[in-house]
Amino acid sequence: MRWWDLEGASSIRTIEKIVDETPTVRTLVFSDELFSEVLPGQFAMVWVPGINELPMSVMITEERGKAAFTVRKRGVSSTAMYDLRPGQQIGVRGPYGNSFDIRNGRILLVGGGTGLVPLMRLAKFAKNNDVTMLMGSTTKDEVFFEGLANRILAKNKHTVIITTEDGSYGQKGFVTDVLEKLVDGQKFDAIYTCGPEIMMYKVVKLANTKKIFVQASLERMMKCGIGICGSCCMDDALVCRDGTIFDGEFLSHSREFGHTHRSKSGILENY
Ligand SMILES: Cc1cc2nc3c(=O)[nH]c(=O)nc-3n(C[C@H](O)[C@H](O)[C@H](O)COP(=O)(O)OP(=O)(O)OC[C@H]3O[C@@H](n4cnc5c(N)ncnc54)[C@H](O)[C@@H]3O)c2cc1C
């Protein structure tokens, strides 16, 4: 691969619409032909002027030629992005990263929080699959994308299952509790996961034990997004360039997956 292929495109985009998904999560919609067509799992580097640049999965929209980012307010940068209003501008670089390998047959998507973003695009691409989507949240107020998931999967044989940790909506508990029961009782051809790494670690471990093909989309600290700075390294891989999607086979040999990640200054920290 040549370095200019890794660079992707770079543009300034105007926020056209904001959707409040939950009290802490918003979707920012903008017009962009290239980003409306990215592959499931690809991400962008998003510049919030005067603040910072953040890696963000590219969200689907139901309008042609439009793309979106769905952001949860956490620290300074994501809160600044969350606070953007229609008419304000962002810089968008990419698309970067590999994409999910969508196998035939019955597939299971397991997501938590904004980890659902790449899984929604995967669901949109899975036109001929029987899809079970397992969506985890802390509480009823923080459940989002349930209606959208049912709409984009309307033509598929599909099931959408919600779990909340406090039991205020859907099934009580963690997605991994429901996952165990599902894979014990039914046959799946592949599992795809994105969300908190501890959750993904359990999903990958269970899938590997049951010998089900599995892929996880990983998050690491990212600065360049194109394989230069090394801030996203995990074992011998660069998550931005070699991932963000990794197979269960690769992850089963990782010393870091599910155990450690690097801080902004590169220090190895435990989960
Ligand atoms: C490929 C990828 C896709 C992502 N997609 C989304 C998405 O769709 N929606 C969403 O809300 N968030 C997404 N994130 C996370 C997002 O990039 C930020 O990390 C998060 O919003 C917190 O940023 P902050 O600076 O506000 O928080 P901080 O207060 O700086 O940090 C909060 C936490 O985020 C981690 N973090 C901060 N900056 C980065 C960074 N540059 N890369 C990785 N981790 C970081 C910190 O280690 C800390 O644990 C994605 C991250 C990656 C790597």
Ligand code: FES
């Ligand atoms: S973010 Fe710079 S190498 Fe991955």
